[in-house]
Amino acid sequence: MKQEPKNQRVIQWLILISALISLPHTFNLSPLFISFFALLAGWRFLGTTRPNWLPNRWLLFFLTLFGIALTIFETGSLFGHTASVSLLTTMFALKLLELKTTRDFYLTVFLCLFTILTHFIFDQSMLLTGYLFLLAFSLITLLVVHNLGAPHLTEAFRLTSKLFLQALPVMILLFLFFPRISTPLWSLPDDSSATSGGLSPIMEPGSIGKLSLSDETAFRVTFTGELPPPSQRYWRSQVFWEIGENGRRWALSPLNSDKTPSAVSFSGVEYQYSIMLEPYEQNRLVTLDLPLKSNYPGASINSDYLLISKNKVSKATRYSATSRPHYTGGPLSEQERSLGLQLPKKINAKIISLVSKWKSNSNDPAQTIDQALLFFRTEPFIYTLNPPRLLGREPIKDFLFETRRGFCEHYATAFAYLMRVAGVPSRIIGGYQGGEYNPVGKFLEVRQADAHAWAEVWLEGRGWVRIDPTAAVAPERVELGIDFRNQLSSSEVRFAFQPSGELLKLSLSIRHLLNSIDYNWQTWVLGYSFEKQIHFLTQLGFSGLFNELLWAMSVSSLFLLALIAIFILRQNKGGQDKVAKLYLSYCKKLATKGVSRHSSETASAFAQRAIKQLPNLANEIGLITKTYQQLRYEKNNQPDDLLFFQQAIRRFNP
Amino acid sequence: MLIISLNYNLSLGFALTFLLASLSIISIFYCFQNLAGLNIQVKPINPVFAGSAVNINVQLINSSQIRWGIALSKGRSKKELIKKNIAAHETSILPISIDGVGRGSHTVGTLTFSTCFPLGLFRGWSPINCAQEFLVYPKPSDTLISFQYGSINHLQGNSSSKAGDEELSCLAGYKEGDPIKLIDWKSLAKERGVFVRQFEESSAVALLLDWEKVPGPTTEEKLSQLCRQIIEAKQNGFRYGLKLPDSVTPIASGAKHYESVLKQLALFQS
């Protein structure tokens, strides 16, 4: 098969499609790989018109070594999915460069399809899927063009559409019934650092100058009953206990998934909801404050009232949970008390005097809390996403008495610090606050920009109590959420108000619609997991066993394929009507007697020849020929004529 | 692809994998349908001289919808000699030529029709054994050994070849160089123009090409020389006969005669 694909235009298209397919990897891979790919693809493209510019075998060998070296140098290994995909991209580019024979052509097309698959490891959004689907369609069209005797683009396009239309139902069947597994076959070293997002495992206010707001969705919640009011929408995910030596860095608590939650007595409303969590790369799942139970397989609620899963959530996940916001906690263990009061060795005198001033008024912790909140409310504290950096040796003091500008983390950490100085056990909770209700999809959407931090203090008789000092400084933050779309460059935070203009309303409803589509996409396409498959099958009346799945898949897809096959193969006979079919069967009967019709022979000429050889059949042959001519060439045929013809041919037995 | 989709539990990966799987299965049906039901006939093949390519015209009659990229190869090889689309309800000819066929009578043998339509993932093929025969004449010798005029034999050429028994066949327009004695003076006198009389047997030369008289060490060389002589004789308008060890063809001329003597050479001792 060493033949030059006849059409350089086909190769040019293939290179173009390859480039377009690799393009979205700019978001996932180091720019070095993308430049390498672009360079080689461009080189090959030029080579379609100037073949002598293409590299020889030695140069190709050198480039291959260079590609492998680049991968190891950039990603540190050849394993893990970022490294593998980088290597694949490099090799893909090299394959393009040596694209010569028909075999190379097919291999390149396969590489293109494989690259499409690798995109889904990083991102499964609808937009990307649509884009890649179009490219896959173009690839198949290109294959069809290559296999037509003469290039014919519109015809290829029509054929490809037909192929896709017939393949889609089979694909859906296979998608629904192919047995999924709940655990990976093997675990590759994952690259969680590469795709973390949302909450950070370290809380260190002041170390970053600017908090970037991302409008990416963190998770979506559907409530079975009523929605909690905005002030109750605290989504908990992290607990920070330990303060670093200078009081700035707070460390995340260990998972403690073996520790059971301390006794808590709940009261008030109960919320049932299901959460569609975007890829998260953490074990700490998001729940509404405070969770009672969840159906997430293998997950448990630990002593910090966090829902902990066994494995990191590396892909979009759906689970349901129950929470009740009103509760009374039990007693504090000694270990917790010492952790909740842990402080750096050296505490600034100014802070100690402030706290002792509060404590001198009343020794009641509740009073101290109020004093602290009053302090935040009355002193000129400003809520901003663009606070000055706190690089001094005593950041808490600097924040409380000098800069007084910051966002939730600043306030939460400063508050907890003050409480610990006052002898009240406290901790920081990380998570999300708020969420936007989508009336189209009837769900609450929580974005990364809604990330929040607040404090919890332990009070005798009440247990852990949620205190949000940010609410003291900027109550709108809690009630309305951040209007990140208008946030762009202004340093001061704007909060979302109900839109007044019609245009704004329209844009909002479009946004809701799009989010709703995306939600359904997430739920029904991406979230079609092992559990959902079982659920779906039990609804159909199967027990959901692996064997049954295989049976259901094989039987239904074979049936569908058989239908499609019949549909396609019938096209060959489509051009003939009943008369022609009957006449041909008569010809076949005569052929068994050694008189076969030439393709260019007329009915009467054939009849004459046949009668000469089989004179005893003269009458029948004459009658059939006459009826055939009448049916075929004359007008005003009666249905009886066809029936007569049919009978005559059936009775004709030479 | 399936394993990657399973391992990372990629819904879209499954979708893509299954889409491609369905496409390739469906493409098998298309591949089959593209080749099924074609009516194939091999046209009569013109005889050739050894050394030149044999041209075979294969006729495909398509009685249904268009067939894409039908390829034809000789024997059971995968080397496609020609690839063509055949329009709906169309009769199409696929011309192929075969080199290096020696003298004698041959059959076409196996022809393989194949198609990779629509995706090139599967190749459908159908070998057809074709009993159609064709003749390959000996290769004409490069050097012409002058005719053995001595072999002119009027007796063998029997009575029909009396020289001078000229039969007026038709009149043709005068071309420069035509002999004056052939001008049709009657029509010139009638002012119809200058015409030349054409005679069926304008040449009186008759030859008997004799196997015995042709030099050459091997049978093939002798045949080759005879072949060349027949061609020369025909081109010069001579009448000629052929004497082979086991048969004698009387002196005659014309296309049929030419073909029959060459056929004898082709089939000689084979």
Added chain:
Amino acid sequence: MVSVANSLGIMDSRTNCIRLIETASKVVLGKEREIKLSLCCLLAEGHLLIEDLPGVGKTTLSHALAKLLGLDFKRIQFTSDLMPSDILGYSQFDPRTKRLNFQSGPIFTQLILADEINRASPKTQSALLETMEEKQVTIEGKSWPLPDPFFVIATQNPFYQVGTFPLPESQLDRFLMCIQLGYPNAEAERDLLLNTDRRSLLEMLPVRLDPTELNNAQNEVSQMHVSEALLDYLQAIIRFTREHAGYATGLSPRAAVALLRAAKAWAWLDNRDAVLPEDIQAILTPVAAHRLRVDSSQSTEQIIEPILQDVALPA
């Protein structure tokens, strides 16, 4: 009543046509097929070209047809000095009325025998051929319609090559059919020698089909039923000639129409109500051969045989 009269009329003109062919073959001996083709050509409202040597009965055939159809008949002998006005007519100044009077030429005749058409200059040839196409004569801006029916039988001698102007393909296309008469067979020739002069026989020929009947017949022919299957076959033939390497140019759309019209007339003459593929095969040689010919050495069989052999007839 009307339908009965109509059907009687149809029967009449058809049987009359068949009787006409029989009568004509008594005059032009042994040429039944050629007579039928000529009549077929007339019924299909086309014109006829006869290619043959002098003396094989072209004039007799034309004259006999004119007599049997009751058409007036003129013969124009084409020569190299024949001018278009000699055929079409000319305008002449009348000193009495002081006006230009149109002196109509011999073209204003129902049946014309244009003898040895290839001896005239291309200018004269095209004057005749254009008139044939338009069915009217236009001189100095004025048009005079030609009589109806109007039928031209042209002849040319295939062997005269000096001083002749062979008709170009575009002009040949204007003739619906081109036929050869050929020598009569031995039996017919014996009859010819034994019996009286043909000319005197011609004078006594009765009118077999009057002009109204001819008109009826022509209408009948144009309304013959043509099935889809037949059109498939016709189109396959046309496509074959366009794609087959043996032909320099394929059949034109005009030729396709000509084939269909001739096939309809042939089927009608065979007393059938629908056109069969056999009809197309029957008229293929006279209608298509002269349009497909590359050089004069090819016989009409050589030209048409591949079509009959290779074009598949859908069942």
